[in-house]
Amino acid sequence: MATLANFRLVWNGKIRLLEYYYGRCRTKFLYSIHSNRFSTDWNASNISATLAGGTKTLVLSTGKLAKFADGCAVATLGDTSVMVTSVSKTIASTNSFLPLVVDYRQKSAAAGRIPMNFLRRELGPTEHDILTSRLIDRSLRPLFPNGYCYETQIMCNILAIDGINNPDVLAINAASASLAVSDIPWNGPVAAVRVGLIDNQVVINPTRFEMQKSSLNLIVSATKKNLVVMLDGSANIVYEQDLKKAIVAGVKECQGIVQAINKLAELHGKPKRPMEEVMRIDDDLKESIKSLAEIKLRDIFSDTTHDKLSRDNAITALRNNVIETIKQSIDNADLTAVVETFGIVSKEIFRSLIFENNKRCDGRELNQLRNIRCEAGLFNPLHGSALFQRGQTQVLCTITLDSVDSALKLDTMSMLTSGIKEKNFFLHYEFPPYATKETGRTGPIGRREMGHGALAERGLRPVLPENFPFTVRLTSEVLESNGSSSMASVCGGSLALLDAGVPISAPVAGVAMGLITKYSKTTPTQIDDYKILTDLLGIEDYLGDMDFKIAGTKKGITALQADIKIPGLPTKIVMESLSQAIAAKSQIIGIMNATLSTPRTGKENMPVTEIIEVPVHQRARFLGVGGSNLKKVFVETGVSIHAKDDNNYTIFAPNEMAMKEAREMIDAVLKEEKAPELEFGGIYTAKVVEIRESGVMVILYPNMNPALLHNTQLDRRAVMHPSVLGINVGDELKVKYFGRDPVSGTMRISRRVLQSSGAPVVKNFTSS
Template sequence: MADVFRVEKQIGEKKLILETGKIAKQADGAVVVTYGDSMVLVAAVSALPWRELDYFPLSVEYREKLSAAGKFPGGFMKREGRPSTKEVLTSRLIDRPLRPLFPDGYFDEVQILATVISADAENDPDILAVIGASAALSIGTIPFQGPIGAVRLGRIDGNFVVNPTYENREKSDFNLVLTGKQDTINMIEVDAKQVPEDVAAEAIKIAQQSIKDICELIEELVAKCGKEKQVPQLEWDQELADEISKKYSDKFKDAFGIKLKSDRNNTLKDIVKEIVEQYCPEPQPGQEVRCSKRLLGRIIDGIQRRIVRDRILDGKRPDGRSITEIRPVSCEVGLLPRSHGSALFTRGETQSLVAVTLGTSSDEQIVDGLIEEYGQKFMLHYNFPPYSVGEVKPMRGPGRREIGHGALAEKALEQVRPKIEDFAYTMKIVSDVTESNGSSSMATVCGGTLALMDAGVPIVEPVAGISIGLVKEKDKYALLTDILGDEDHFGDMDFKVAGTKNGITAIQLDIKAESLSYDIIVESLEMAKHARLKLLEIMAQTISKPREKLSVYAPKLTSIEIDPKFIGKLIGPGGKNIKALQEKTGTKIEIEEDGTVYISCVGGEGHMEAGELIQAMTESPTVGRIYPKAKVVSIKDFGAFVEIIPGIEGLCHISELADGFVKNVDSILKIGDEIPVKLLSIDDQGRFKLSRKAALAQMKAESEAKPKPEAKPESETEGQAKE
């Protein structure tokens, strides 16, 4: 039997356990991570690529088996299908901190599969999957330059909590996911309720201690069972690289001095084409090619990288801005007449067209997974069409990048959404990136804020987002505000920060270097704050607060609370009562199990009428009350039967129809008429005695008793008319 190796350490309130040697022994590295009753199996395997690639083919798949939580998948098919949004986001959460920790020029295929095999109702397995991936790579032969640790930190009533439970995360005003090595950071994710920068910085410092403990735990496992690492044979030709650099560096420098992206890219393409034709032409019979296209691509990328980075460290950015300068910003709202809210946000050569749609509770996104099913009332969808960067690509469904960028922008804006009791609408934001040259997710945040205010959504505060970049060579570094695509590609960091004037609502840090210091993170947060406040000022010049009225095309929505015992009565046999109400008022009525009733309509005031009728239906009939819109349902010689509320009828005797003698009921009423009646009494058999005569008399008396507005003197009226 194979040896089983196990290490454990207290992290937060529970023990973190790493075990290998029992499951998935044919993988290069496989680890089971346990925390509470949550368990994740992570396996890592490498293979030679089946074709020549010019990129590192790392693939990460995180899957949640519903059997881990004792659940069946919903719907007809009982086998798990395509990955959920949570699974896609967790796959990215694993991928992003690991990718920079493989050798430059390493092109073997590496696959990491993380499977949740047990899930309790307390501990999110996503952090365990990151730790497991780091451990599986560390104990195997794959040349991974780790380990890294991962931890989640929350803040409840001002106190930080390591790896909070699902329940505690709901109470937390700050949620941080941090990954890194023992003393450095390589990924941050935050969602927060307008938390100041100093709180975020303090949280990062506290979380680093747990990261250190987890890295030590993985190193303990490696010491017990780690395998010798592969030494990758990296393709390189320094003599060729020096030759091309000497010949073409000046041309590249001139190209990177062109400010307009399209012109710059066209010039760069011409230079690259010339190099390829000279050093790697299409092979002819008997002709020897000097180098592979992959090697030539790496050499060219290295030359461009060095030139761009050197220019930035000398204070020269590709578009000529200073390192703290934001690109020109323009904002427009209300440009889509039929959308409930819309905005066009442009920052330099990055542009986002955003539309907001308001709906009812039936429009919620139902989310099912390891935890209890719930309805999502606030959602943001991010789209990145290929024309935004002048490319031609097949149009398929949203990719991982689009889902990830949308989730970041959604987190940033959801922190300022109104409370459900104040604004019960389901909100969907769609951002189409129509131009892109860096930081399109932060343009989505800004455009989303403008569109929400244009729609009349009473957000707590406007939100803006900015991306901070970094170029670092040894002890010299430059932080860049509002980075371009080239600065992102050739730089070391993409630090996205979104928030209000009061504090941070979301952070996402991705790096291309191995790791960053705490001091650079703190400096970046402060730099992002200054840029964010400037953006908020610019946005406020277009729209500074939510519109007071919703679009005429948005549904009108109201909600009332009824006693749950009346739900059956409101619905009626076979839905008879609720269907009649909807037809009568032109509304859509939705009922929750707790007795909350949502009523919506487009145009008119049907939602208010339906609310009044529902209130009347779900209250016990009250003697002495007037029912102003009672419906005549049948006529007899002795009077009329009138429905005062759906399902409840009473008799209005002929003598109670009007003052004086009434010979025929037909002379006053016909079936279907709506009349005011007063409930006079309820007899021992539960029969209702109604009076139209009494209702009319009381309504007349109340009308006459109301004070009438005083007539203005004639002279005053004339004076106002002249004015």
């Protein structure tokens, strides 16, 4: 029994020892699996691209941040860094359009700031965020393959801002890199640079301080083989040849960044996933629709008597007839496919007619403008107004002038990146549903309206005077729209500014250019033929390949924006479009000048501004207690008064009559009899008019505002109250005058300094 017990004890001990070692090994094994599965690899892969001049280096990296995203890249220039993630669903949506969303946010933490709102956190996107999101979207969208219908989101996260290098161009390059390294189908990469023009020299990616001296702010997005994908810029009346030089330099500079992104994708990118074609075009269905609709579509697109509505109605009626015919001839027909195929057939016929006839659907030549009508000064109560009609695009522009204190204050982050604190000219663009015979809810401004308004504002800003004493708000309301409403806003806005008497340096006009291309059948990426269209129609924008907007004066260009819908344009086509647009722009300005070419003068309802100087010693009387005098002037006359500096105040009146009334009130407040000149160090007789805790109020001459003789200046002894010295109202005291306080303007007088031996010589105002 003892032997058996010992055996069991030894055996149990061995089992426990084995369990102990097994447990340790299992723990190590599981820890190894856990650490391998959830390990954090901090080694990012970097690729650098040296920019023009060799003084700046753009660094692109991936593999360190946001690994769950389909693609992530960080772009760094100087100490500014932007992280962009790309995520796409793997199940296609039922939409026939590309469901791409770009979200760009400038966070205060990136600049070491705290948001100055109630919650002290970022709220909705700012106007600058939305405009930059549109900029990125227009650079990426043309390079997605046809038929791509997967919901895709590009999120741009600003990691750090140094206040020198602008993050918007970095965001485009980082977005391109994130798509390139992802498994999302995309025909990129695309690269972007900012081009400045300083002393007629092209500068690539200028700093914020260099941009203050630049006459051009141009962003160029381009892909391989020097193909332009997007242009967006503003200029201070830059000549055509200088702009072309800048575009060529920008496209050339983009090639090095494209190579860097390609290298990053080759080394660290994922294989592109196969793309399922949601809407596969059935050749038999296409031929059936062609046989049913081609002749009628040709008739509709060739009928120059059609306007926008009649043409749309004719196409809609034909499409409905085709659908009914297909439903009767094919059982269980896919109506969605029928509608999509009908759209494709319509697009092909519309484009082929332009190549065949060198004419457009409204009968115009390729470089011909629509009929233009202008009218200014529509409503007398308005400071300025104008109606601009180009074809079936009609825009009403109004001008409101207000004081400089009504300037638009920018948010902190926009100030940091642009260097602009406030804007005294801004344009608000409105596109109501009735402009296209539609219904819809009206509410906050949309991204499209914000983008169109910003473009029109950039087109007009360079011609406004620098030190204009008013804040200018231009409202552009689109009443009818059939293409190029933003450029119509530029034309109407220029006329409205002239009607308001704003001394602009030159009239400004804008025009939109279109493009129809024909690609080679043997080489699908090569353009065999193309037609450039001047003064774009809505249908030409919808079925065409480009919307290139150019605004400027007769001398030069002030703004441009190119939305290209195909995967890049050769610079040759861009330059031809630009030259053709400049010729059309000059023609439009000639038509506008026939209506109004110089600023109006003598309008009765024009606001008036003046600057008055208020001496320091009269400031308290001028302002009143708590600014009561200024409030009284505003309530009774509508005139606002604001401090410009220590001695000067700006008066803003809605009209000349109100200014006259306000000046009378101000003069009455400041009116006083001419005071005798007091001699510094002179001794005068002062009469006590009031006893206070801090001293006595005295006057040195009749009708004088009482001055304080402080307790510390009453006697050589320390005095807590004037009654200690037996001073009463009406007593006369000898005081010495030491001038006025430079800040408050109050008299500095003393009785204490006279309490010494020797009879003082007292000045008498009644004597000579």
